[in-house]
Each structure stands twice: as structure tokens, then as C-alpha cells.
Amino acid sequence: MTDDRVARAGLSRLVEPADPRVTDAVSQAGAGRLYDELLTRRAERGLTGDAAGRVASVDPLRELEQAARRGIRFVIPSDAEWPTQLDDLARTSGVNQMVGRPFGLWVRGPARLDELARCVAIVGSRSSTSYGETAAGEIAAGVSRDGRAVVSGAAFGIDQAAHRGALALGGPSVAVLACGVDRAYPASHRDLIEHMAAHGAVVSELPPGCAPMRMRFLARNRLIAALGCGTVLIEAAIRSGALNTAAWTESLSRPLMGLPGPITSAQSQGVHHWIRSGAATLVTGPEDVLEVVGDVGEHTREEPREAPRPRDRLSSRHRQVLEAVPLRRPADLESIAATAGIDLVDTQSALRHLRRCGLAVHTEAGWRLGESTRHVPHVDDHAP
Amino acid sequence: MTDDRVARAGLSRLVEPADPRVTDAVSQAGAGRLYDELLTRRAERGLTGDAAGRVASVDPLRELEQAARRGIRFVIPSDAEWPTQLDDLARTSGVNQMVGRPFGLWVRGPARLDELARCVAIVGSRSSTSYGETAAGEIAAGVSRDGRAVVSGAAFGIDQAAHRGALALGGPSVAVLACGVDRAYPASHRDLIEHMAAHGAVVSELPPGCAPMRMRFLARNRLIAALGCGTVLIEAAIRSGALNTAAWTESLSRPLMGLPGPITSAQSQGVHHWIRSGAATLVTGPEDVLEVVGDVGEHTREEPREAPRPRDRLSSRHRQVLEAVPLRRPADLESIAATAGIDLVDTQSALRHLRRCGLAVHTEAGWRLGESTRHVPHVDDHAP
Numbered sequence: 190m191t192d193d194r195v196a197r198a199g200l201s202r203l204v205e206p207a208d209p210r211v212t213d214a215v216s217q218a219g220a221g222r223l224y225d226e227l228l229t230r231r232a233e234r235g236l237t238g239d240a241a242g243r244v245a246s247v248d249p250l251r252e253l254e255q256a257a258r259r260g261i262r263f264v265i266p267s268d269a270e271w272p273t274q275l276d277d278l279a280r281t282s283g284v285n286q287m288v289g290r291p292f293g294l295w296v297r298g299p300a301r302l303d304e305l306a307r308c309v310a311i312v313g314s315r316s317s318t319s320y321g322e323t324a325a326g327e328i329a330a331g332v333s334r335d336g337r338a339v340v341s342g343a344a345f346g347i348d349q350a351a352h353r354g355a356l357a358l359g360g361p362s363v364a365v366l367a368c369g370v371d372r373a374y375p376a377s378h379r380d381l382i383e384h385m386a387a388h389g390a391v392v393s394e395l396p397p398g399c400a401p402m403r404m405r406f407l408a409r410n411r412l413i414a415a416l417g418c419g420t421v422l423i424e425a426a427i428r429s430g431a432l433n434t435a436a437w438t439e440s441l442s443r444p445l446m447g448l449p450g451p452i453t454s455a456q457s458q459g460v461h462h463w464i465r466s467g468a469a470t471l472v473t474g475p476e477d478v479l480e481v482v483g484d485v486g487e488h489t490r491e492e493p494r495e496a497p498r499p500r501d502r503l504s505s506r507h508r509q510v511l512e513a514v515p516l517r518r519p520a521d522l523e524s525i526a527a528t529a530g531i532d533l534v535d536t537q538s539a540l541r542h543l544r545r546c547g548l549a550v551h552t553e554a555g556w557r558l559g560e561s562t563r564h565v566p567h568v569d570d571h572a573p
Numbered sequence: 574m575t576d577d578r579v580a581r582a583g584l585s586r587l588v589e590p591a592d593p594r595v596t597d598a599v600s601q602a603g604a605g606r607l608y609d610e611l612l613t614r615r616a617e618r619g620l621t622g623d624a625a626g627r628v629a630s631v632d633p634l635r636e637l638e639q640a641a642r643r644g645i646r647f648v649i650p651s652d653a654e655w656p657t658q659l660d661d662l663a664r665t666s667g668v669n670q671m672v673g674r675p676f677g678l679w680v681r682g683p684a685r686l687d688e689l690a691r692c693v694a695i696v697g698s699r700s701s702t703s704y705g706e707t708a709a710g711e712i713a714a715g716v717s718r719d720g721r722a723v724v725s726g727a728a729f730g731i732d733q734a735a736h737r738g739a740l741a742l743g744g745p746s747v748a749v750l751a752c753g754v755d756r757a758y759p760a761s762h763r764d765l766i767e768h769m770a771a772h773g774a775v776v777s778e779l780p781p782g783c784a785p786m787r788m789r790f791l792a793r794n795r796l797i798a799a800l801g802c803g804t805v806l807i808e809a810a811i812r813s814g815a816l817n818t819a820a821w822t823e824s825l826s827r828p829l830m831g832l833p834g835p836i837t838s839a840q841s842q843g844v845h846h847w848i849r850s851g852a853a854t855l856v857t858g859p860e861d862v863l864e865v866v867g868d869v870g871e872h873t874r875e876e877p878r879e880a881p882r883p884r885d886r887l888s889s890r891h892r893q894v895l896e897a898v899p900l901r902r903p904a905d906l907e908s909i910a911a912t913a914g915i916d917l918v919d920t921q922s923a924l925r926h927l928r929r930c931g932l933a934v935h936t937e938a939g940w941r942l943g944e945s946t947r948h949v950p951h952v953d954d955h956a957p
Contacts, residue, residue: 205893205914239916286889324836400912402896449833449845452708452857461833464848465855471848473836505670509589512786528784530589532623 196224197265197292199249202396203227203240206408211240212289216279220292256295256397261370264302265293272302275415281440284433287408291394294412297370298390300338300361302416305390308338308363309482310417310438312410312431313347314424314456321347321424321456324448324474326354328421331475333360337482338389340365340416342409343378347423347431352381361389363416367409368401369393392416410434419444419482422469425459432459439468444481446472503546506531510539511548511558519555580608581649581676583633586780587611587624590792595624596673600663604676640679640781645754648686649677656686659799665824668817671792675778678796681754682774684722684745686800689774692722692747693866694801694822696794696815697731698808698840705731705808705840708832708858710738712805715859717744721866722773724749724800726793727762731807731815736765745773747800751793752785753777776800794818803828803866806853809843816843823852828865830856887930890915894923895932895942903939 191199197220204211214223227244253263264270278290296302309332311325329339329351339355341348343364355362362385366374370391373379385391394412395405410430414420414437422445425431438445447469450457463469472478503511513529514520520528526536540556543549550559575583581604588595598607611628637647648654662674680686693716695709713723713735723739725732727748739746746769750758754775757763769775778796779789794814798804798821806829809815822829831853834841847853856862887895897913898904904912910920924940927933934943 203914239910239914239919242916243911243914320835320837402912404893404896448836449841449848449855451704451835452832453704457833458857461855461857464833465857465861471833471845471855473842473845473849477849509788512788526623527627528786530587530623530627532626535623 190221191224191228193219193221193267194263194265194293195249195253196220198253198263198396199224199244199247200240200292201295201394202247202249202252203243205404206291206394207283207287207289207411209283209286209288212279215292216289252396259371259397260297261397262296263293264296266290270301270303272305272416274306274418275412277441278411278415284411284436284440285407287411291412293394295370295393295396296390297386297392298363299388300363300390302390302392305338305340305361305363305416306418307336307482308332308340308417309478310340310413310420310434311347311351311423312341312413312420312425312434313351313422313460314426314429314431315344315346315348316426316456317346317350317424318450318454318456320450320454321448322350325350325423326357328423328448328472328475328478329354329362330358330360332478333358333362334475335479336360338363340413342366342406342413342434343374343382343385343391345375345378349378349381351423352385356384356388363390363392365409365412365416366391366393366401367395367405369395369397369399371397372400374401406430407433411437414438414441414443417443419446419478421446421448421472421478422460422463423448424450424454424456426455427458427462429459432463435463435469445469446478446481448472503543503548506535507539507542510536511543514540514543514549514556514558516558519552519557521555525556574605575608575612577603577605577651578647578649578677579633579637580604582637582647582780583608583611583628583631584624585676585679585778586631586633586636587627589788590675590778591667591671591673591795593667593670593672596663599676600673636780643755643781644681645781646680647677648680650674654685654687656689656800658690658802659796661825662795662799668795668820668824669791671795675796677778679754679777679780680774681770681776682747683772684747684774686774686776689722689724689745689747689800690802691720691866692716692724692801693862694724694797694804694818695731695735695807696725696797696804696809696818697735697806698810698813698815699728699730699732700810700840701730701734701808702834702838702840704834704838705832706734709734709807710741712807712832712856712859712862713738713746714742714744716862717742717746718859719863720744722747724797726750726790726797726818727758727766727769727775729759729762733762733765735807736769740768740772747774747776749793749796749800750775750777750785751779751789753779753781753783755781756784758785790814791817795821798822798825798827801827803830803862805830805832805856805862806844806847807832808834808838808840810839811842811846813843816847819847819853829853830862830865832856887927887932890919891923891926894920895927898924898927898933898940898942900942903936903941905939909940 227241333355338361340363341351352362420438447460447464611625717739722745724747725735736746804822831844831848
């Protein structure tokens with residue numbers, strides 16, 4: 190029987206990724222047996238028939254050797270380096286009739302894939318705004334600072350902003366390509382991709398030399414979703430391809446997060462739709478993301494809050510009297526008691542307490558608010 | 574026993590709104606009996622003691638007559654005009670130790686309160702941005718167009734933008750004040766408030782002449798939340814008073830909606846927090862709001878979508894071949910079959926189909942994409 194690694198390398202050359210007929214056959218019969226059947230042309234017609242028609246022209250053993258000479262390794266499920274989170278792909282019903290684990294991953298770069306278990310996928314629009322790119326960079330930086338790798342697709346826009354945000358902090362970043370790892374797509378991201386190959390990892394289920402094709406991007410997106418322990422969607426118009434990665438994340442039951450934006454931005458429409466439907470959790474920064482993907486209790490986001498104001502420490506009765514003390518023109522005890530709706534004795538005792546706290550001042554003309562109260566900013570209240 | 578209406582008018586003068594000790598006593602003993610106890614000073618010490626100390630100085634019957642002469646009516650729970658949605662306030666545990674129905678509502682304006690059952694509350698920051706104000710105006714206009722009234726607090730910022738958005742369409746708008754309905758707060762909104770008194774309604778549980786106080790705003794917010802059949806939160810910083818209205822909405826189990834904004838805007842922080850926690854549903858415009866507050870099936874928001882592309886109608890096999898057809902330099906049948914991973918016969922039949930659809934062109938040099946395919950915009954895809 191053909192060796193598992195050789196068979197998987199051959200299959201990655203012969204059939205398109207995530208084809209359910211083939212991934213099913215591999216999981217049932219094993220890659221070696223399926224490959225043997227192709228070699229002996231015993232496979233039925235259909236897609237395996239297509240592959241059988243071309244199997245004689247490929248030489249996976251030689252491909253593996255050539256790749257190794259170029260620093261490209263082929264990681265398969267039985268390897269220690271195999272990122273086991275990808276096994277979840279065998280248990281989902283898939284997206285767009287695509288389904289299944291990759292036969293293996295062609296990899297360039299020093300990062301070990303089995304050590305990426307806690308990484309975060311960041312994806313979004315290729316025609317992003319500077320708002321989205323800034324947010325992607327900040328979230329990637331925060332994820333890196335937490336010791337996690339950032340996974341994305343090396344595309345224009347949000348993808349590259351996310352990779353750069355991680356790399357800027359010296360954190361590892363993983364690019365999953367829809368073409369061979371020896372190719373740069375898009376071509377203008379060659380330096381970025383080479384940098385990740387030197388310091389992180391560049392990954393593809395397609396063998397070296399393969400060209401990017403539309404359906405390969407859709408299959409690639411499932412690897413991004415499956416490698417991350419959660420996916421952050423930064424900007425995505427209504428028909429953005431990034432929503433395909435979101436759908437994969439959902440089908441894998443991994444947490445999906447969405448960064449909101451102005452309702453006037455078409456690039457945020459798709460994200461808002463997913464948050465609105467409840468499929469995505471709203472996140473506004475790295476703290477939110479780490480809270481969602483973190484182990485329970487590891488990151489509990491501190492709620493932003495202002496410093497307590499002096500009036501926060503008052504009893505409700507004292508506060509009620511304070512509310513009745515005028516800002517500018519002083520008022521007498523009776524008038525304050527009537528406004529507060531509290532009797533004279535209690536009002537007087539409350540006013541004395543407020544004077545001790547510096548919140549009220551007693552002048553010859555009566556009581557008015559103290560300086561400290563007058564300068565408490567009434568920030569943004571539906572109550573003035 | 575004191576007449577219910579007179580007793581309620583008297584109580585609205587003597588005790589602060591939403592005080593649980595008083596609202597409990599009214600719901601148990603009735604307003605008339607409680608008022609009699611105050612008059613005969615049989616009430617215990619505490620807040621009712623405060624009221625008892627001042628009960629002799631008020632004349633609610635005369636107040637009602639004077640108010641009526643000024644066009645101000647006092648609507649109580651036994652009136653046909655009573656907005657019964659306020660009764661839910663008797664069934665919630667309240668917010669900030671405030672709880673209970675108002676004794677009655679002092680009202681100016683032609684709108685009948687019992688006809689407001691389907692109205693929508695729109696609230697937000699007083700220090701709003703033009704982004705938030707535009708959104709508030711558009712949502713209010715959409716709500717008005719649906720025949721619903723907009724309820725808000727006549728404050729600066731989002732409140733006034735919401736009122737104006739409704740009024741601009743000639744729709745009714747209801748202002749709930751934290752002072753007497755004969756007063757204008759803020760003073761610079763006098764024209765706006767007078768306009769609502771002439772065309773909609775200006776409402777308060779405080780009798781004419783009362784001044785706005787901090788705690789009265791907090792009590793007022795519960796009326797805004799209870800009058801609406803849902804509340805839209807447009808902009809709110811972390812400690813915004815509008816979040817108090819949101820808390821009342823939640824305690825009333827009414828739908829709470831939040832409009833997202835840029836993560837960089839402090840004015841959206843509070844809204845994002847409530848969406849993130851799941852307490853508020855994300856809305857991006859009036860259609861979303863009407864879908865949330867509408868009767869089931871009344872408003873089902875059509876998902877925004879683009880026109881289908883020609884390739885959307887292809888079978889997956891034809892699409893796979895289309896993907897393998899080069900954009901510029903023509904390729905021969907064998908090369909396309911190899912790229913697509915499909916056998917020669919099927920590839921040829923697919924190419925013929927694609928030519929009939931205008932998606933592929935056959936030249937002397939081979940096959941390339943047709944014009945219609947070349948001009949399909951690849952809008953914003955994670956797949957190119």
C-alpha cells in the first residue's frame with residue numbers, strides 16, 4: 190500500500206480541497222488505500238475518476254523531496270506537529286458543500302503548528318477602511334501580547350493589517366494561502382509573506398506551485414477558522430468573502446466575534462448583520478477578544494468606569510437633600526425641606542453632613558452647593 | 574375619603590416619584606385612604622411623615638382646577654386615557670431603589686396617551702455626535718412613517734434629534750419631563766417643547782411648577798421606558814444617564830436596542846457594552862427597529878443582498894471548470910482539465926456550456942474568460 194504521507198501528498202495534488210466525496214473516502218478507507226485504487230484505476234467514475242485519469246502523471250515522493258529541499262515540509266495527521274484543532278473539520282457538516290480535514294498541510298516557517306492551539310483568526314474586508322485596519326492592528330497586537338499567534342489569509346486590507354499588527358510586536362503570525370506556499374498571492378504581499386515564512390508560518394493544503402482559484406479560497410477559509418480558537422471579523426460588506434470564514438467558524442462551533450463600526454459604512458454592514466442575528470459577539474478591542482477566547486476566568490474584562498463622585502458615597506436621604514440645594518442663589522432651610530420632600534429636622538441634619546463633606550455651604554443668605562459639588566462634571570447624563 | 578384624583582394630585586405634589594414606600598402604600602391601601610391618613614397625621618414617621626408635615630399647605634383640588642384652566646389635564650389609572658403599559662411598572666423590581674407606577678400623569682397636548690401603545694422610546698447621550706444625531710433623526714422618521722409615536726426626554730443631543738425627526742414627518746412625539754409640564758427644561762428647548770405640547774404631548778408625573786432634580790430624572794426615565802414598547806439607545810458614554818433608561822427597559826422586559834458606532838467614539842462605548850452583554854439587540858436603522866418592536870411577521874427585514882451573478886446559476890462542476898479558465902492568456906483543454914481536476918470529456922462539455930452562457934470564449938489560442946465574466950465586479954471577497 191502506498192505510504193500515508195506519499196498518498197496524502199499525491200491526493201493534495203490530484204483533487205481539489207474539501208471535496209466531500211474524497212475526504213469521506215479518505216476517512217473511511219485511508220489515504221493509502223484510496224491512492225492505490227486510483228493507481229490501479231479501480232476507483233469509480235466521478236471526481237476520483239478525474240484523479241485516476243491524471244494519477245500516472247504525478248510523483249508525490251519526488252514532490253516531497255523537492256519541497257523538503259526548498260524548506261517546505263508536509264505535515265500530516267499522524268505527525269506530532271499536526272494541529273489537532275483541524276480534526277474538528279471532520280465533524281462538521283461544512284459550508285457550501287465543502288467538508289473535511291485537509292490531507293495534510295504544506296508548511297514553510299519556524300513556527301510549530303501544534304503549538305498554535307490558542308491562536309486567534311482575524312479576517313475582514315479586502316477593501317477595508319483605515320478605521321478597520323487600525324482596529325485589526327490593535328487587536329492583533331493585543332493577541333500577540335497575550336502570547337497567541339494571529340492567523341489570517343495574507344489578503345489586502347484587514348488580513349495584512351492583522352498580520353502586521355502581530356509581527357510589529359515580534360509575535361508569530363500564520364498565513365494560510367489558497368495557492369502553494371512557494372507563491373505570493375497577492376504578489377504585492379511577497380515581502381509580508383516571506384517575513385512570515387522566516388518568523389512564523391506560511392501554510393497551505395495545496396502543494397507548491399498551485400495557483401489560487403476561487404474555490405480554493407473558500408476551502409482555505411475553513412483552515413483559518415479551524416486553526417483559530419475563535420475568529421474576529423473586523424470589516425465585511427454584505428457579500429464579503431470574510432463572511433465565508435465566519436460561516437466556517439460558526440459551523441465549527443468556535444466563538445465568532447465582530448467589531449462594530451459606523452452604520453454608514455458599507456464595510457461594517459456584514460459584521461453588524463452577524464452581531465444582530467446573535468451569531469457574533471460584539472468586541473471593541475483586544476481585551477474583549479481575549480475574554481471570549483480565553484480560558485474561563487483567565488481574562489475577565491474590567492468594565493470601564495469613572496472615578497466615583499463624592500455624591501456616590503452619600504446615603505439616599507442625604508443625596509435627596511443635596512439635590513434640593515440650589516446651585517447659585519442660596520435657599521433657606523424650609524424651602525430646601527419642601528423641595529426635598531423631607532421634614533425640617535432631618536433636612537437640617539442632612540445639610541450639616543453635606544457641609545462637613547464640603548458639598549454644601551451655609552451663607553448668610555442661606556444654603557447653596559459647595560465648590561467641590563459645583564465642579565463635579567455632569568459628564569453625560571440623562572439626569573443633569 | 575378623599576377622591577382618588579384629588580388624592581393622587583396631592584401625592585404627586587407631596588412625595589418624590591417612585592418612592593417604594595409610598596407607591597407600595599398606594600397600591601395596597603389606595604391613594605384616597607393614604608391621603609386621608611396624611612391629613613389626619615396618622616401616617617408613620619419616615620417619608621410619609623415628611624409628607625404629613627406639609628400636607629396642610631397643599632390644595633390639590635385647586636391645583637387641578639388651575640391646571641385645567643391652563644390646558645393641563647391629570648390622567649390617572651382609572652381614566653380611559655391612561656396608558657396601560659405603565660401598569661407594568663407595578664410589576665417590576667425597579668432600578669436604583671425606585672419602583673412603582675406614577676400616581677398620575679400631568680399632560681399638555683392633543684395626543685391621547687392611551688393611543689400610544691405602539692410607540693418607541695429613543696434615548697441617548699446629551700453630548701452626542703452628529704453621527705448619533707443623524708441616526709436618531711432617521712430612526713425617529715422611520716418610526717413615525719410606521720404610524721408610531723416617538724417618546725423621549727426633550728434633552729440635548731439624541732433626545733432632541735429624535736423628537737425633531739418625528740416632528741419633521743408630522744408624526745406625534747411625546748416628551749416626558751422631569752419637571753412640571755408648564756416649564757421648559759432645558760430652557761433653550763422651549764420652542765421644541767411648546768411644539769410638542771401643540772401637536773403631540775408633554776408629560777410629567779410632577780405637578781406644574783416643579784423644578785427638575787437629579788432623582789426626578791432617574792424616575793422620569795422609567796416613564797420613557799414604560800411608555801415605549803421598546804427603547805432604542807443611540808449613543809451613550811459609559812456613565813450616561815441614558816443607560817438608566819436602558820436599565821428600566823430591561824427591568825420591564827421590553828426590547829432594548831442599541832445602535833453601534835465607531836469603537837473609537839466614547840459616545841458609543843455604553844451602547845457597545847449593552848450589545849456585547851446581550852442585553853441590547855444591535856440595530857442599524859428604522860427597519861431593524863420596526864422588526865424588533867413590530868407584531869410578529871409585520872416587519873420582516875429583507876436581508877440586503879446583491880443581484881445574483883451569472884456564475885451563481887452554474888452547477889458546482891461547471892463552476893469548477895470556470896475557475897480554471899484563465900483571465901487573459903488563453904489555455905488549452907488539457908491544461909484547463911488538469912487545473913480543474915476534472916476529466917477531459919466533462920471539461921469539454923462544461924466549457925461548451927460556459928460558452929453558451931457567454932462566460933467563456935474559445936479562440937484559436939484556446940479558452941479564456943468571456944467579457945461578461947471579466948466585468949463581474951469582484952466586490953469584496955476573501956476569495957478573488
